[in-house]
Amino acid sequence: MKRIAPLALLALAAPVFAETQASAWPPKLTFANGTEVALAGNFAWDVNHFDADGSALENDHDWRRKEFGVALKRKGLYDFTAAYDFQSDTWMDVALRLDGKGLTGRDIGKWRIGQMKLPLGFEGNTATRNGAFMENSLPTQAFYEGRRIGIDWALERPRWLLNAGAYGHDLQGNNRGDSQAVRLAWTPWKESTHVLHLGASATREHPHAETNGLGVEIAPNVRWRAKPEASLTGTRLVDSGTLRDVGRIDRRGLEALWIEGPWSLQGEYLRQTTHRHALPDYRGDGWYLLGSWLLTGQSRSYGGGNVANPKATGKYGAVELLARYSHIDLDDAGIDGGRESNWTLGANWYLGSHLKFQANYIRADARRGGNHVQPEILQLRAQLYF
Template identity: 25%
Template sequence: MLWRGSAFGTNGGFVVVIVTRSLSALACLLLLPLAVLAQDGQNVQDKEKEKEKEGESKGLRFVWNRRPSLRAGDMLRVDFRVKLQEDGLSFSPKSEAPEESFVFARRRIGIQGNFLKVFEYRVERELTRESPWRDVFLNFRYFRDVQLQAGRFKVPFSLDQLTGEMDNDFIHRSRIGDLLAPGRDVGVMAHGRVLGRGLSYQGGVFRHDGDNSRFGHNPGAGRTVAGRVVVTPLRLVTKDSPLADLEAGLAMTGGDVPEGLNALRGVSIWDTRFSSDVYVKGRRLRTGVEENWEPGPFSVKSEYVRVSDERREQGLLNDDLPKLLSRGWYVSATWIVTGEKKAGGIEPSRPLFRHGAGAIEIAGRYDRIRFGSNAPGEEPETNPRAVNLAENGEGIWTAGVNWYVNHWVKIQVNSMREAFEDIDRSPRPGRARFWTHIVRFQFVL
């Protein structure tokens, strides 16, 4: 850790401490990119020569193209990756605050690339003892329309969850992305894009239903089948319109959950439980719909997710109970005020120290999540075998600013307001609303 200490105050105090204690972090983040810029500039000048050598050179050689890489003609490519994120935190009230005000959110290293022209791979590891392995997979892409991927990677469900951690518009994912979407698991998947790249599909079988479903002694669902389809419905009608890039998607997963207190959980941003334990047994079915539109410097995204868990033979008389329902949604929007295009990732047209100040983006999101059952006429209870489970949920407003300093460095500032429906089951019983302020420093090589 770079700094240690208890959570500091909010409002003016938060701003002062963040600014003063973050200068050294910002300097550290900028030093390596500044050193790299000169070499990167030389790479730009020699770009055409490198392309010519790519086909001619068969020996192993080192290349720097914004990141270190080993190449052997067009038969092997090994890119070395480093991903770092550090957060400065402030809370109101302080009951949810971690022991440290500045924490490493991610420290990740890895390699990725291709070999024999038709195989792609990625290996990423978090520098932690708990669940260190992230993506570890091999992709076979001889046929571009039908590719096959195997290993450990994200189950194809939820636009928010499938967006890379380093590419998020916000510091924290939506609640449905973190709690209802599966996350990573071991499996095999077919995927591709067809119809003039107007339809993309993913479908596979996985050992479980993702890391997000397994916590504590909860094993999650067993073997899970997952599928996702994304279309650009207006592309064939109006290719020149901004609406041509509007994407709509549908996704589903299905698996069986063993008997026990194995339901999905509702937790706050900082892992404080607000949903009750529930006995479940039987089929777990996820359904999700999504929308993604990125015209020019703008973006509008939304999702709705519903998860149903059967409760077979979980009544007091060994009878079947109404399904546990976990559902939620979000709507978000962003605007790059410096004018860069959003689609495909933001690349500052005028990076800091290269005749500019980088790219600036403002972002806003509202998301909701709720847990309960649908049993009208029955008294709501928090008993894990209740016929009508007492519902609880939360809604979160998030406002943020993203500063893309250059190709390697991004700084994000978010303010989040959580509001819980049941104040008796909130992180601090009797209080419904909580504020969190976060600044994140990110470096990606």
């Protein structure tokens, strides 16, 4: 009961909160020249229950996210965002974006400088508040490059969009090196309830050597692994181990999204190739496919090349049922990193614009070396965001 108490209290308060939150959140200050300053937050409390099947997974309940930030913008000219996750003690987006049309009178795209997500794939670029499932799929966890400091350019047209950038390390001082990334998407249908998005992306990373506290230089290395799509465990059922003497990492992605009224399908294929100086190249890949049905009739929101939570219209909001299959393969070049396939069933309840409840059931199937485990996982989440 202690584990589910925060979720139960939010559920009891939800109907009242949903009626009042629209006018109360987010806190915002508007100046005479149109400049706006607003607070932003994303707080999620999770409960995980495991039928471990010998996989060392342990039940837990805790905060998953405590994201808090500030946004400063003047519509049509610029916006600045700075956010920090106090649960994981990491910086999130800290970036200034300039609108080329507002500054020059011509639509030459939008430029962004600071720390941001690299434009690789679809799911990895979806905001944490907008995830259809509680956790990203296996291949996204393993292969997505994450946030880096750099400069980024995005150009969107009615039927396509292009995003490219160059990046270095992150604000935590990790991931030393340089990366280049590009993402191109074709959107022949882009209406409020009728969307088709097809895209491809690629990054090239050159990791740099680092010097430890003893003055010893450590050659570039990388490690590919994924949690079993569960939020609060540190256990990985598939893991390549640390690969050393890395010269270059190439990542590739294909993505697709279809929305038709309350129905939608979304899928991705991700692949990485690790080029090592004195050893064979190591490759890993994976894919997922998810389906969604909003039984209350709304549609998943789409804009800027990605999805957002549906608008929770009506007194009782929006209710969504989902299913996902994901797969990852980390066996290559004599390395037993393992293979894993997961089935996930999900249910989401959106109340107003800032409150969301999620439930996920996962059936995992992982083989690594001579080990074969099939844990079952039940997850619950209460999420407040603004």
